[in-house]
Amino acid sequence: MDVVLSRIVKRFGALTANDDVTVTLAAGRIHGILGENGAGKSTLMRVLCGVLAPDAGTITVDGRDYGRLSPETAGRLGIGMLTQDPLDFPPLTVWENFSLGGGPVVPRSQARERLAEACARMGFCLLPDATVSSLTVAERQQLELARLFDRDVRLLILDEPTTGISPAQKEALFDVLRRFVADGDRIVALVTHKLTEARELCDKVYVLRQGRLAGAFDAPLDPPALLSTMFGAETAALAAAAPPPAPAVQTGDAPLVRLSDVVFADEKTVLDSLSLTVRPGEIVGLAGISGGGQEAFLRGLAGIAPAIAGRLEVGGEPLTGRPHERFLAAGIHYLPAARLEEGLFGGLSLLDHVRLAFPDRRREAAAIFRDRCVGRFRLTDTPNAPAASLSGGNQQRLLLSLIPDATRLLLADNPTRGLDAASIAQIWDHFRDRAAAGAAVVFFSEDLDELLAHAGRVIVFYNRAVAAELAAGPFDAGAVGDLMTGRSVPAPSPSVEAA
Structure with missing residues (x-):
């Protein structure tokens, strides 16, 4: 043929x-x-x-x-x-x-x-x-x-x-x-x-x-x-360019996120109870095959999947059972994998999205779009175009440009899925800048090589439970792959926090 x-x-x-x-x-x-x-x-x-x-x-x-x-x-x-x-x-x-x-x-x-x-x-x-x-x-x-x-x-x-x-x-x-x-x-x-x-x-x-x-x-x-x-x-x-190492985390920093026997549940998944912490400035990667539980974990931290048991604190504030608005007020921002379906309004213009993201500065929307979206994130300069007309890369750039500067916990589900190498490099530069400024970044990527290259700590999920916590790289891709598919079981060890 x-x-x-x-x-x-x-x-x-x-x-x-x-x-x-x-x-x-x-x-x-x-x-x-x-x-x-x-x-x-x-x-x-x-x-x-x-x-x-x-x-x-x-x-x-x-x-x-x-x-x-x-x-x-x-x-x-x-x-x-x-x-x-x-x-x-x-x-x-x-x-x-x-x-x-x-x-x-x-x-x-x-x-x-x-x-x-x-x-x-x-x-x-x-x-x-x-x-x-x-x-x-x-x-x-x-x-x-x-x-x-x-x-x-x-x-x-x-x-x-x-x-x-x-x-x-x-x-x-x-x-x-x-x-x-x-x-x-x-x-x-x-x-x-x-x-x-x-x-x-x-x-x-x-x-x-x-x-x-x-x-x-x-x-x-x-x-x-x-x-x-x-x-x-x-x-x-x-x-x-090879990615720089994840920012160092100071051991004396108090945890930003603390989970004690927390059980998250969404419409499809109930996770086993979780007890772990995330510190300011940390970049945590979540490894797992689709349905392993990492997606529900991210949505739970964002207040979308409810915590039905245990205690969840962010910045010392208890959030278990609290409405989603309290999670937003605590400085938590979630980037969904389904950009157009969950993150954007396809029929609204890019300028409309700026007005929604910064309601107190609606009159400055054009200037914010020009300086923040186009200047900082190199978004295409078409403020009146509908979001649905953008490529996947530009949709992600728009979502990134709408993240509040005061975000303390950034949660990202497959932030680079389907993007080219240059777009991926730009996104990781932004995440590292956020972490260097003191925010914590927790992300899931279906690209295991990418995940292991950028994470300072890896939490591996399998069958809706944490299979392992790996404290510091370099990480072995084969070993992580075996853990996330149930091909191997880690030796018992105490829960790992960021060092």
Whole structure:
């Protein structure tokens, strides 16, 4: 199988997301699609799998030209896409989800047999009668892959596939992808912002910048050249710089946060009781697979998931059972993972968000936007644009610019998810500045390498409980990955506070 996208153009109003892009995807190879946020990577792949129709250009599959592909035509040609968030139905069972997705309807027994065959072929182990809601992110990916393999996909597109999985699970996925192309007739297209993964896995990499093809590189890949092509020399240097160590925490500082036998509960999760502290100036990373409990812990500290038992204090003030407004008054600020759904109002302008965030300075909103949002956080200078029109990176910049200066406890759920290296570097510079000024930062990242690089202390969650507290780096990614997936149990030790 060979696929060529020739001179693809895709516009959204005045925005040209793909501008005369030509790439060749050769059989038997794994291709990386790299670029900063808004470069057009996902748009190009959606054109290829038939979700979007190009405004110009040609898609050639095995020598036949198509002006556009529909999802049905793409499926018949053997083109399938694994999205960043698997497309499944959590209340249904594994075999029921497997039988959905556009193929012929088959009896239950036949669906279970085909599921077992697909799993055996790729080395997966999925229980057919388990509900999808009980699966890990990695297992949901495996289910989606099994469904695609059962449909005899020949070109597999993956969008940030390692988000939310452990190092061991990532290696297992990479082995599957290498075996997938080993017969010399199949293709993988990998959309990623992680250069280490591109170097490890890809035979060829295409770099998009501002909608255009900026460069193509064959393995072995040169990271400085890739970064410079993605961002330009100045920004590439910022993105490539090693993160400085987390700020030192003074042992004499009184704890800012103190939990004593606290039980947090939200609509999905009840955590085991927690007793720990967080000190001013500390950057604490939360490690765990999706559903492990770290998300509920963050929401509990923010006053969104209630503490139904125990004692929670912030700055000496008891907050157990108190309304969310008391948490805000205590200087606690929460950055949600779902930026547009939970953090912003999609239909309101950027200037409206400034007015809501700083109600006492509504008349100064334009000046605040210009100085704080554009000047400090390099947000796009479009004050009247709706928040829904922003890229993921700019949505996060807007949220960062709205954090009150008086924040004492900053809680962040996946603050860099899906962002490019330059945006990630900017966010971590801001978090370190907050910590250096005395605020505590508690964050969860599905990117374990990022988490271990920036955290001064790591709390590992597994099965809705704290599996381990690791006081100081350097941290072993493999060991942390084993803890967060239940593959190992730490030796009993006293609760660890920041030293």
